[in-house]
Amino acid sequence: MRRAGLDLGSVNTKLVVLDQEERAYCRVIPSRFDSVQAGIALLKEYSQREEEKIDKLVVTGYGRVNFPEGRVITEITCQGRGCHEDFPEYPFILDLGGQDAKVIKKNSVGKIVQFIMNDKCAAGTGRFLDVILKGLDLTSAEMDLAAEAKPMAINSMCTVFAESEVITMLAKGVPKPEVVAGLFKSTAKRLANFVQSMGQPETLIFTGGGAHYLLLVKFLEQELKGSIVIPSEPELTAAFGAALLA
Amino acid sequence: MENRELWERLNMDLDKHDEFLAPVPQIFTELFLNRENRPAGMGYFDAVVGDVHGIRVHELYAMKETGAKVFSTFCVYVPEEIVVATGSASIGLCAGAQFTVPSGEKVLPRNLCPLIKSTMGFKLDRICPYFQVSDWVIGETTCDGKKKAWELLNEHIPTYVMELPQKKNEKDARLWEEEVREFASFIEGETQVELTKENLAQGIEKINNKRKALQRLAELRKHNPAPIHGLDVLLINQLSFFDDPVRFAAQVNALCDELDERVKAKVGAAPADAPRILVTGTPQPLPAWKLHALIEKAGAVVVGEETCTGERYFKDLTEPADTLTDMLANISKRPLKVNCACFTPNQGRLEDIVTMAKNLKADAVIDFNLQFCQPYGVEGYFVGKEMEKQEIPFLRLESDFSEEDQGQLMTRIEALIEMIRG
Numbered sequence: 268m269r270r271a272g273l274d275l276g277s278v279n280t281k282l283v284v285l286d287q288e289e290r291a292y293c294r295v296i297p298s299r300f301d302s303v304q305a306g307i308a309l310l311k312e313y314s315q316r317e318e319e320k321i322d323k324l325v326v327t328g329y330g331r332v333n334f335p336e337g338r339v340i341t342e343i344t345c346q347g348r349g350c351h352e353d354f355p356e357y358p359f360i361l362d363l364g365g366q367d368a369k370v371i372k373k374n375s376v377g378k379i380v381q382f383i384m385n386d387k388c389a390a391g392t393g394r395f396l397d398v399i400l401k402g403l404d405l406t407s408a409e410m411d412l413a414a415e416a417k418p419m420a421i422n423s424m425c426t427v428f429a430e431s432e433v434i435t436m437l438a439k440g441v442p443k444p445e446v447v448a449g450l451f452k453s454t455a456k457r458l459a460n461f462v463q464s465m466g467q468p469e470t471l472i473f474t475g476g477g478a479h480y481l482l483l484v485k486f487l488e489q490e491l492k493g494s495i496v497i498p499s500e501p502e503l504t505a506a507f508g509a510a511l512l513a
Numbered sequence: 514m515e516n517r518e519l520w521e522r523l524n525m526d527l528d529k530h531d532e533f534l535a536p537v538p539q540i541f542t543e544l545f546l547n548r549e550n551r552p553a554g555m556g557y558f559d560a561v562v563g564d565v566h567g568i569r570v571h572e573l574y575a576m577k578e579t580g581a582k583v584f585s586t587f588c589v590y591v592p593e594e595i596v597v598a599t600g601s602a603s604i605g606l607c608a609g610a611q612f613t614v615p616s617g618e619k620v621l622p623r624n625l626c627p628l629i630k631s632t633m634g635f636k637l638d639r640i641c642p643y644f645q646v647s648d649w650v651i652g653e654t655t656c657d658g659k660k661k662a663w664e665l666l667n668e669h670i671p672t673y674v675m676e677l678p679q680k681k682n683e684k685d686a687r688l689w690e691e692e693v694r695e696f697a698s699f700i701e702g703e704t705q706v707e708l709t710k711e712n713l714a715q716g717i718e719k720i721n722n723k724r725k726a727l728q729r730l731a732e733l734r735k736h737n738p739a740p741i742h743g744l745d746v747l748l749i750n751q752l753s754f755f756d757d758p759v760r761f762a763a764q765v766n767a768l769c770d771e772l773d774e775r776v777k778a779k780v781g782a783a784p785a786d787a788p789r790i791l792v793t794g795t796p797q798p799l800p801a802w803k804l805h806a807l808i809e810k811a812g813a814v815v816v817g818e819e820t821c822t823g824e825r826y827f828k829d830l831t832e833p834a835d836t837l838t839d840m841l842a843n844i845s846k847r848p849l850k851v852n853c854a855c856f857t858p859n860q861g862r863l864e865d866i867v868t869m870a871k872n873l874k875a876d877a878v879i880d881f882n883l884q885f886c887q888p889y890g891v892e893g894y895f896v897g898k899e900m901e902k903q904e905i906p907f908l909r910l911e912s913d914f915s916e917e918d919q920g921q922l923m924t925r926i927e928a929l930i931e932m933i934r935g
Contacts, residue, residue: 341931343928343931344928378935379928379931381901384925
């Protein structure tokens with residue numbers, strides 16, 4: 268029997284299909300402002316490539332309510348379930364997605380006991396990092412240098428204000444790697460406060476596209492004075508959880 | 514007199530008013546009239562909303578023609594008994610619409626409580642007939658935003674401000690009693706009606722009867738299945754502020770008779786397994802229906818509101834007394850039992866929330882905070898801690914009167930429901 272989880276996110280749409288308990292198929296494509304169409308395309312592509320059909324489907328993510336098929340479960344429950352499979356021993360999850368950031372606390376059997384999400388602005392989300400990084404137009408060499416650079420303090424957390432703060436810094440001649448390091452450090456500080464408003468984890472599970480930024484992970488560990496574990500494909504855990512719940 | 518003629522006489526901006534009211538019938542039909550399992554007794558309240566800027570405004574206008582005055586309030590601390598005793602009207606004004614927020618922001622900071630901005634906008638835009646028919650606004654010093662906004666509002670309508678203390682010690686009670694006595698003299702002067710022990714006893718009785726009816730309705734919600742939608746009760750609570758108190762109490766009691774039958778027959782507005790939610794926090798003035806509508810759309814049922822558009826308004830009665838002096842003293846005692854976040858400390862509110870959650874068999878508590886409300890925002894920390902201690906599932910939400918964050922709110926509410934259902 269095949270179970271599938273489809274995570275219709277604001278930036279990317281992800282599909283995970285399980286054959287019994289094993290991952291048999293995973294795909295990520297950009298949502299391009301229409302996650303429902305992206306989800307339909309993913310399912311179509313799956314049926315063209317694979318012989319075995321999907322028996323049960325759970326849809327999650329912000330596009331879930333408009334999707335024509337599947338059982339609907341929120342990304343909070345799915346994220347918790349997916350992470351519990353890989354890390355049953357750690358209660359705290361930080362998920363940094365395109366549109367929101369959330370902290371989830373689960374118990375020893377994987378049941379969600381508490382969660383918080385950022386308010387309705389983009390501050391501290393993956394989108395915030397994307398907007399600023401895109402504006403900086405970095406080469407990979409500059410990105411590498413950022414790991415060693417002294418972080419420049421960025422105070423604004425409003426995406427628009429932060430962008431203009433960055434522009435001002437560059438105009439003053441601050442090297443790009445220092446700006447990038449500052450960007451990750453200020454984001455890490457904000458995320459650490461966000462986590463600590465719920466608890467003080469020794470080890471934090473970090474998921475979502477944001478977990479790919481290694482410099483952010485480094486600063487976050489410093490801020491939290493704890494360790495961070497990242498699933499092998501951190502943007503897929505909600506879809507994986509959805510498939511497990513299907 | 515036709516509604517439009519009346520509105521014109523009240524110097525309203527008719528075009529803007531049309532624009533404001535145009536979407537209301539459709540919204541009301543979707544959120545209320547189209548729902549299933551509503552008690553027949555909601556018919557009266559639906560009719561009030563159906564002509565929300567008409568019939569009651571005509572009544573108030575007619576009262577004024579005979580020499581009475583209309584006093585508008587924004588807070589459950591203002592003693593309406595005194596106004597009603599003189600034969601004048603005390604009405605709580607609507608302040609829960611996004612439509613008037615931009616106008617409010619012309620004179621107020623943007624990062625201010627939406628309730629205050631909406632209020633100000635209603636007056637500046639001249640689209641609320643209740644505001645237009647009012648002789649006075651009765652303000653109070655509950656929060657800094659309101660306290661300062663009264664000074665601006667006073668440029669447009671005479672505004673009287675009662676000084677509410679910030680603590681609940683003996684000397685605070687003395688100050689408040691003095692404020693209540695001063696208010697009584699002010700009302701006597703304005704209405705040219707002397708307060709007597711007869712008319713004040715009647716005023717107390719009328720308002721107590723209204724509160725008793727609302728208490729009875731609130732108590733019925735503890736049953737499972739819930740006999741009435743939370744959104745319907747919210748509407749009744751909202752209307753309680755400006756309807757005629759005697760007629761209103763009779764209608765609420767008639768509804769409760771029907772709900773008694775429902776409870777006996779185990780008939781519910783929501784299924785017996787629907788998660789039961791207690792809402793706490795800042796008020797939801799008319800027409801702020803978003804939170805309740807979303808919670809109930811997600812399959813849960815709201816069984817109580819520890820808010821000023823709920824329990825805080827009616828949970829305490831004014832004790833009757835034999836002399837005018839004692840009556841005024843008792844009138845001043847009641848509000849100080851109300852646990853608003855404008856007081857420090859405010860431990861009583863946490864006890865109220867826990868007691869309500871247990872009595873109503875709530876599965877979870879939602880702490881709702883209007884954006885930029887400092888007292889409730891800060892107090893949210895203690896609410897969260899108490900809920901953790903009591904092991905009551907808990908969600909904090911912040912929003913305003915706008916519509917665009919419904920998706921985000923819904924995700925959080927649905928996740929809470931999944932959490933409860935396990």
